[in-house]
Amino acid sequence: MVILILESVQHIDQGALEVLGNLFSLEFGLKEDLLRELSLIGVNKIHDLSFNVDVLNIDELCSAAKLYSIESISVNYRTINFPPTTTTISEGIQYQYLSICEEIKEIVLVYESEFAGTLILLDVHLIFQIFSNLSLIDISSHVLRPTDFQSLCLSFPQSVKQLSFVYLNSNNMGKVISHQFMCFTNLETLELVASNISIIQNFSFIGLIKLTHLNLSKNKISYIYQNTFSGLYGLTALDLQENPISQIETNSFGHFINLCTLLLGDLNFSPHMSLIKLNLSDIFGRIPYNLSHMIISSGLRPMQLVIGSNTTLNKSLDFTIKGQYANLGIMFHNLTKLRTLILINCRIFFLDGSLTKDLSALTGLALMPRDHVNILQNFVEHLTSLRYLQLQGLNLYCSCDNAWLVSWVDNRQVQVSMYRPTMKELQCLADNGMDHLNFILYTKENCSFSIEFVLFVSTSAFLFFFMIGVLSYQCAGQYIKPFYNIASGWFREALHLNGKQWYRYDVFVSYSCKDEHWVINELLPNLEQRGPPFLRVCLHSRDFRLGQDIVENITDCIYASRRTLCLVSHNYLRSNWCSLEMQLATYRLQVEHRDILNLVFLEKIPSRLLSSHHRLARLVKSRTYLDWPLDPEMHEAFWHRLWCKLNSYKDY
Incomplete structure (x- = not known):
């Protein structure tokens, strides 16, 4: 495999590269008249050609592709010249251009503007007529009309039948219209990143029956309708990050029966909602069986996330949640079938029984918190099926609420694995927020009570309340009976509220x-x-x-x-x-x-x-x-x- 990169070339002698024979990849920097001079270099075949040019002539590009059997072309250009397509040219000549460019299987077109932010309109319909045998197309930094794709499907659908990968990034599309890609039946990957898309109409992706990856990140999408993604039953990965999503209709993701990865990004729900609430069972209907990776962010606002009731997944679910999470226990509400839970790098400061109350079937738990944490004893009370507990990188606050861990790690029913640090090495953060103390020594000095002290306190408390009772009876004994009757009056009033009472x-x-x-x-x-x-x-x-x-x-x-x-x-x-x-x-x-x-x-x-x-x-x-x-x-x-x-x- 020969790869040749030439950053800056002023002149190439005829036959200069003949010794190389076949090139897998040839890359040029900015070179005028490159395509005309390319026929003189002497190589037999070029699989992959990349170059920068001011003026891109499509007819020269097609000739070079035919000459060297080029299958993949990547070009950065400032001006593009298409071959004549007027009615004065016979159909035979027009067909000749199409025939020449059938060698190209992959093409990357990047417009480089002389002025930042300036884009040109690209005739998508014409591109696909000339390059009619593509399996991959990458178009960047252009203005694209959504109707061009729709008209292409109506007039020349055979030109996209081989397409498997379409990358339309950093373009200006504005919106995706209904049935826009209906003839792209073999498409597997579609990227529409940073394309200024604010509206996706219902049924926009109908026809993409083989699509597995859809990237819509870095756009302006705010509303997701119930039929926005209708028809994408084979989709396995969806990226919606960096979109100002303000509302997701119920069952909007119900079409994703094979989804594995969902990158939802920042949720920008109404500012009137002090708490962002998202129930995955509502937006999915039924959470996909193969879902294994999700990223959700609420920015600086608090968020309450509910996974769903008795969700059954084929693989482990890797959740990345960014933002201020409110009421972590609700996330695991009703997950009575969950067997393994791994919390990695989570900003959790307090773990108690509210998080684990429904996790009765949990057998394995791994905790790798990002910050210092308090773990109350009722955190494990509901984990009746727990057999394995892994604690890695644990940092505790110096609190007697955590003292139970010292003896519990030796639990015979649960295999506890604790490293970096081990229990003997475990440090806790003191109340001043600066000092770190050995946790075992801290609990011995501050959280241990002798049996003598416990008996003294309990005896003293009993004597105190006994004396209070005796003095109260001596001083106010005659009023105890009246107060008893007053309290009884409350109960009699409640019991006879709807009926008549008998009086003597x-x-x-x-x-x-x-x-x-x-x-x-x-x-x-x-x-x-x-x-x-x-x-x-x-x-x-x-x-x-x-x-x-x-x-x-x-x-x-x-x-x-x-x-x-x-x-x-x-x-x-x-x-x-x-x-x-x-x-x-x-x-x-x-x-x-x-x-x-x-x-x-x-x-x-x-x-x-x-x-x-x-x-x-x-x-x-x-x-x-x-x-x-x-x-x-x-x-x-x-x-x-x-x-x-x-x-x-x-x-x-």
Whole structure:
């Protein structure tokens, strides 16, 4: 195999290269009239020709290809001259050009502009008519019209039947239109890199039944539709990196049943989304069985990635995730069949049970974190099937949360392989962020507790809470029962929220013993004997249980009565027992949120005196109450109104 590279040549003598015979590759620098002089160099055959020229004459190129049986040509040019194709030329002559250039199987055309950013329009239709036997074509730095490919398929489809590789990089295409490549049925690789593509219409790749590699990187693609890649069932590699992808429709990648590599690149979802969310099961429908390599990036924004539910893959899946990853555990959610997990060079700072909660079938785990990390003990609690654990390049923070690793690495059920560093060599980063300490020594000095210390702490805690309980009972024992009944009221309210509750009394009367004469002579006859129905009245002097604690009696009777009636007087305000009854009745009112507390003032109470009794003052301001009338003629109306109020329990 002879490869000859001539960077700068001014002149070539006739027969100068005759001694070389057949050349596999001949490469020239910039040389004018190269193609005309090429016939004089004396070699027999050139397989691969590369050169730079200002003016490329296609007819001279075809002649050279015929003369030396050139199969592959690569040329950088500034101007291109096509052979005449007007109607004045006979079909025979036109066919002659096509026949000459059938020798060329591979061609690379690169336009070199004198001014940066300037491109020329290339007639794709004409190129394929002249070079009609190509298996590879590479066109760079041109303006290409998408309709040229479509019209080519309609008028001259046989010219692309042999094509296997098409590279259309660094061109200006703008968009890919529907059915643009429908006649490229044998194409295996298509690259449209940096071609200013912002739109890919639905069904653009229909007809590419043998396509395995598609590269659309470095374009302006923002939206991927459900049928953007329709028909690409044989595709194994897709590169979409460096595109401002803002939305991917559901099942957009559902056509990729044989996909192995997906390079998705940066996701540029709406800035209104504080968290980029991507569910692979949504965009794939079903994740391809052979998928083995993915690259996804969210830039500087946080991302939440979900792989899918019970995904089964033929090979290991190599994930490269760039950006701030949020909630790593969601990525492995529902992967109950996953058997091997390898996390390499990941920026993970915290590993706990949320990551492994669904990995019950995992048998092998390898961790090679990029940064220092904390590993909590519940990280391995869910890994019931784990048999092999590999820890490489592990760097921990100096925290007692990691202390369990020291003893766990000797686990008999799990084979732990730890190197660079080993457990004895393992260092941890101190709280100051600078010092590195031996991890085993750190745990011994800071995380080990003697049995004596544990017993001392537990005994001291028991004695402390015991003393608190005794003192609480001595100081507030009489209030424990009321508070118990208040709590019970919450439960009774919940249990009888939609039904009616049975009460032993209709009304509990809270009054001062010094007002008992009025209660016996006035209240009881007008409440118990007025009816039907007749009210059941509860009085402490008559209905309290003998031998029972007074506070318990008060509490039981209040909650056993449908309502509480407070008879307010100067004597009432001076009584501690009446104050307690008012307090408990108020608690019940706050719990049950019903009209169960009624006030009757037996005498006028000055506002300044009432203000010192806060609960009663608030009730007076927020609720309607009755005054005992001094005029005897108004007594009957008073009792009728009070009886009707207390008898309105039928409503609930």
